[in-house]
Amino acid sequence: MFDQFKSRFRIDNHKWNEYINCFNRLEIPAKTVLLSEGETSKKMFLIEKGCIRVWFNNNGKDITCQFFFEDEMVSSIESFRKNIPSPVTAETIEPSTVWWIHKKDLDRIIEEIKEIPRFRDVFINTIFERTFDYMKYFFSAIRDTPCQRYLNLIKERPQIVKRVPQHYIASYLGVTSVHLSRLKSKLAKQ
Amino acid sequence: MFDQFKSRFRIDNHKWNEYINCFNRLEIPAKTVLLSEGETSKKMFLIEKGCIRVWFNNNGKDITCQFFFEDEMVSSIESFRKNIPSPVTAETIEPSTVWWIHKKDLDRIIEEIKEIPRFRDVFINTIFERTFDYMKYFFSAIRDTPCQRYLNLIKERPQIVKRVPQHYIASYLGVTSVHLSRLKSKLAKQ
């Protein structure tokens, strides 16, 4: 589970064991809430198996804004970094296995390995890539029709279309589930 | 113009003068292109006076995706950082005064002051904030109606509504200029 990170940073074995001992394995059923809207995020989750959606409430309807799958880290990064109430809820879609770590442990680890220039660069690069991702999402939202965004999702993120219930995808695309269903049947006819 | 940065990082006078000498002042009319779509960004611009929009072409129509005003830095950060062709064009809206710096000079300066922990943290924090901004834009795009987004713009970024021609704002909101005009007249009646 953690080898992907180890090989990237060349951390000595002793330290490495100390770090991975901070993680706790957790097996949970579908629809388990890992972080609630309004709660300040104190844990970071790493997905071993399963899938998680992040959503927020808007006038009684929930709007899904992110999906996470195997090997991805999940939290409300805004809540986690700034110690403020989370604007979103994180919840499993499938029965899942996750590893979680306390914020204070992760902060300490980051503080320690921050001194490794190699790590620092990877860290900064990761944040930049996240920014570029969200820029893309925003640009797509103002440029493309819902139909184009759905086709794009099939192409770029097939996992989502295959594993996630359709009404979650609909709100992620900014349309109703009725309309997404309509778009699908229209596309099937062509 | 540069004092806002100097006070933030406590850099000694000699170095400071070396740094600001890398910047070139430029007075330009409205509709001047500073970076073209497809071109690899080699300059970063800092706005002393005026305003700049960033846009991309979509099937012959241009879609504005960002606005910049006084004291803000402009480039395609993706092109600038990754040395790839810019997905966007940057162009003045008003007659403007900008300061520009060569990428190689800026890279060298950043490399030097990166060693100052204080700077490093501000740098990392700035990227995070950019990410949060784009997350907000994306969330708003899938959650809010164009009308809500327009009202939000008036509230959160009044400069845009006051200084930018309406058809640029329309594409930024993801609607046609006809429709934005319609929304405005509807709001005026209430």
Add this chain to the structure above:
DNA sequence: TTTTCACGATAACATTTGTTATTAAATTTT
């Protein structure tokens, strides 16, 4: 097994948004 419940498809109708065209005012250029 039986009973809920979650999920998705579809229809009918309402509302929003896009398209195209026209006009007028404001601004810039000549």
Add this chain to the structure above:
DNA sequence: AAAATTTAATAACAAATGTTATCGTGAAAA
């Protein structure tokens, strides 16, 4: 000043999308 260009408003119609309701299927719970 005159001409050209840019910008915004409006109307009429078309297309996209939302809303509400109904139905069927399959999965989960009792």
